[in-house]
Amino acid sequence: MTTVNVRIDEKTKARATKVLSHIGLDMSSAVKVFLSQVIIEGGLPFKPKRSSKEIRAQWDKDIEEAVKTRNIFTSVDDILNDQTV
Structure with a gap:
């Protein structure tokens, strides 16, 4: 087993x-x-209910944060094999 840490606001x-x-x-x-x-x-x-533009903006923000703080993965196998995720 491994641990996944997710940053999310308290209200959500x-x-x-x-x-x-x-x-x-x-x-x-x-x-x-x-x-x-x-x-x-x-x-x-599932199909996201927000517009593609909103989703893309959030993904871009999340990716920017990930680049600053964590590893970048090129496959699901890399993620599953990484011990820091």
Whole structure:
């Protein structure tokens, strides 16, 4: 097993935790389910509801932050094999 650390604002975490608790999941279990579905689907297991422009802007921001703070991976296998993720 490995550990994944995710930076997210407190409000989003609190709201997600509340929703997940109503369906019997904790955050860790929900992330495991999500990542398993990403692998099965070969991408996001849902269609994002925000506009592509908004999504792209957020992704660009997230990528910029990742470049500053962490490794850059070129494949899912690299991510799964990395011990710092």
